[in-house]
């Protein structure tokens with residue numbers, strides 16, 4: 001399967017605390033996928049956060065369920081450390097941060 | 111660099127939740143006793159009724175909540191492992207039996223019963239300490255919170271020990287209980303156990319919940335060292351009945367740690383990425399405000415004692431203690447309850463379903479508006495109580511008691527509501543599965 | 549020098565303590581407060597100490613008598 005399909009699954013795995021998905025949070029550092037195996041590298045928002053630990057488990061469960069034939073591997077990525085600069089516009093909006101561009105966020109459907 | 115996933119353990123839901131659900135009974139009991147107060151309440155700090163109110167709050171409400179919170183955080187956040195689940199259950203059973211006896215005995219000033227109740231409470235504290243200390247000793251993540259909790263647990267032991275010793279001294283006329291001795295017990299309990307726990311845990315939770323990145327606390331170590339040193343010195347000196355100027359110096363030392371902590375927290379909150387405040391963020395700001403009020407009242411008490419020691423300043427002492435316990439610590443506690451319990455529920459009920467079914471996030475599990483209403487009513491109660499004490503107004507005092515009893519019921523209601531089945535407000539993944547079916 | 553008397557026998561806590569504390573509020577510098585008690589008021593002592601009073605407690609008949617006066621500075 002294509003990395004974009006894998007990302008599509010991770011877009012629906014939410015940080016339970018923030019209510020924002022892994023992709024929007026910028027936590028997905030790498031996706032490596034073929035027909036037999038799916039390997040993703042996911043960062044944590046903060047070290048030692050029980051939510052983050054649970055998040056990696058959630059990602060693994062969601063991917064295993066979505067790709068039953070594949071060997072799923074979820075690795076914790078620590079380099080570079082996650083930073084709020086990695087949030088996408090959707091996540092920034094949800095967290096109440098101002099849009100990144102001075103001209104304002106793109107509005108409209110999609 | 112990558113590492114294999116090692117999910118932290120969260121303790122079983124029904125090991126921890128009972129502590130949170132039982133604790134508001136302490137707040138309710140205190141509220142009812144306050145609602146029945148008369149003008150005597152300001153006659154003396156250690157009138158039986160005042161002692162009953164204080165211990166219903168600190169041992170019944172705050173300590174019970176903190177027990178639940180630390181049982182959760184030690185494995186889930188601090189990387190330790192609880193020593194024994196059965197010990198936790200036994201301790202809970204003993205605790206809920208002990209506290210009513212203890213508070214009742216204070217209220218009716220029944221010394222033989224107080225001795226029994228005090229022993230039961232201390233038994234519960236010892237079981238709790240054993241589990242928590244052994245839990246932390248079984249490996250834990252580095253970090254300052256662990257040291258705060260360790261220090262707090264030691265002070266809890268000292269507080270319980272002195273408390274029981276004072277009860278036995280009164281019951282068997284071993285030695286007189288002086289005001290200084292009470293102050294030693296009270297400050298070891300309030301600042302050593304309750305204060306250090308609140309400070310240490312919020313150093314961990316506030317940056318986590320509010321997504322604070324790139325801003326490190328400046329004083330987390332200093333505040334701990336200063337507080338521990340000041341408490342040991344204060345307790346030691348108070349047992350020796352020092353002259354007044356000496357007390358002033360040590361009292362200022364006690365305030366230093368919380369002030370540094372408050373400055374740190376303001377800075378962390380200022381640099382948070384999660385700009386939308388939820389109930390926990392609001393609670394943090396409220397709690398910091400109440401801390402400032404508490405410290406101001408504390409210095410007022412001190413100044414009054416230096417200027418005119420013979421004047422009865424009970425009303426200011428009451429305002430000070432209640433602003434600290436109900437305001438500074440109580441608001442923080444209420445705020446964090448709406449984080450810890452929903453996470454526990456999510457972890458045990460919904461996490462196993464992630465990816466397979468629409469799963470609620472923690473914000474779906476508790477009602478933020480109801481929680482904020484509870485928090486706001488509680489803060490209003492504290493304001494009314496502090497005002498009542500400063501004005502020595504019995505009617506306002508009673509009204510605040512009514513508010514606290516109502517807050518306790520509403521707080522419990524919002525917690526029970528979390529246990530009802532919840533649906534997700536977030537979209538589910540499109541049906542990938544059939545697409546990849548071979 | 550006057551003597552203020554207070555009979556606290558048969559009263560339940562915290563009544564004796566409250567009565568003594570309010571009586572002390574108007575006690576003159578050289579006055580004695582003499583209170584008849586059923587039991588020793590353990591919780592009262594720290595309050596007396598804090599307000600700068602000294603006291604004696606003695607058995608008297610089948611009860612006790614507590615005598616309180618301002619500490620000489």
Ligand code: HEM
Nearest residue numbers: 155156160161164168228270273274276277287296299300
């Ligand atoms: C666990 C946390 C505890 C805290 C935070 C705490 C706090 C306090 C505070 C603030 C006071 C002063 C209140 C006043 O004078 O109105 C006080 C007094 C007292 N506490 Fe505690 N307490 C705790 C546990 C205990 C325990 C376990 C016992 C007994 C077994 C105990 C026995 C007493 C006694 C006897 C007094 C009054 C002493 C006197 O007036 O002679 N306390 N406590």
